[in-house]
Amino acid sequence: MRQVVVNDLVFGSGRMKICVPVCEKTTEAVLDAVKEIKTTPADLIEWRIDYFDEDMFAAAPEILKAAAPLPVLCTFRTKAEGGEKAIDPMDYFAMNAQLSALGAPLVDLELFLCEQYDDIAKETVQAMHDMGTKLIISNHDFSKTPAREEIADRYKRMMALNADLPKIAVMPQNERDVMVMLAAMNESTAFCGPLIGISMGELGKVTRVRGGAFGSVMTFASKGKASAPGQIDAETLSKMLNEN
Numbered sequence: 117m118r119q120v121v122v123n124d125l126v127f128g129s130g131r132m133k134i135c136v137p138v139c140e141k142t143t144e145a146v147l148d149a150v151k152e153i154k155t156t157p158a159d160l161i162e163w164r165i166d167y168f169d170e171d172m173f174a175a176a177p178e179i180l181k182a183a184a185p186l187p188v189l190c191t192f193r194t195k196a197e198g199g200e201k202a203i204d205p206m207d208y209f210a211m212n213a214q215l216s217a218l219g220a221p222l223v224d225l226e227l228f229l230c231e232q233y234d235d236i237a238k239e240t241v242q243a244m245h246d247m248g249t250k251l252i253i254s255n256h257d258f259s260k261t262p263a264r265e266e267i268a269d270r271y272k273r274m275m276a277l278n279a280d281l282p283k284i285a286v287m288p289q290n291e292r293d294v295m296v297m298l299a300a301m302n303e304s305t306a307f308c309g310p311l312i313g314i315s316m317g318e319l320g321k322v323t324r325v326r327g328g329a330f331g332s333v334m335t336f337a338s339k340g341k342a343s344a345p346g347q348i349d350a351e352t353l354s355k356m357l358n359e360n
């Protein structure tokens with residue numbers, strides 16, 4: 117299987133990697149959260165920049181350094197996909213390229229924005245890859261689970277945009293939706309190799325624990341504040357992942 121290497125982490129080898137998000141407004145609070153997360157079995161840290169109220173470019177080097185040896189996934193989740201802030205699309209692409217220039221090892225770009233601004237997205241992806249950043253291309257639906265074919269198609273479109281790790285998080289309305297998501301992930305691994313798939317909420321918790329058997333290589337866990345419904349505490353999740 118294709119593998120994706122970010123610092124010392126090899127996605128596509130061994131168990132799902134545990135990513136713990138930080139949703140804080142200030143540099144001081146982010147640094148405190150990073151310190152706390154480093155006491156957990158987290159493999160990487162997601163910095164949710166849409167929560168951040170200070171100058172992200174001034175803070176980034178310090179935050180990346182504080183997290184080391186854990187890599188930081190930089191994510192500005194837009195309002196349209198369940199994030200905290202709206203952002204002008206041109207600023208969005210420029211911001212992500214700048215984070216890459218500042219040394220971000222892994223950055224999340226949203227599929228729908230990339231497709232809407234295809235030319236600038238392709239240029240940005242290329243520039244970020246040239247600077248050594250790996251890219252997650254993502255899509256979120258906080259209200260429902262699209263059809264299996266649609267989920268599989270979105271994974272394919274992410275790969276067409278040169279994603280290193282395609283990621284989809286959806287909300288199940290019933291048990292069947294969770295199985296739809298697992299089936300879409302399982303079928304998509306043949307095409308994508310390592311991917312990330314999450315069925316959110318209480319019903320979808322199984323995907324955060326056993327998604328690895330269906331092709332998922334990263335699972336999001338909480339330390340304190342959760343950034344999405346259904347996230348399991350990092351220590352608890354790590355024990356569950358190791359119980360094979």
Ligand SMILES: O=C1C[C@@](O)(C(=O)O)C[C@@H](O)[C@@H]1O
Nearest residue numbers: 137191285314316336343344
């Ligand atoms: O895309 C994701 C996945 C997520 O929504 C989850 O369901 O755990 C949490 C977000 O912080 C992250 O950016």
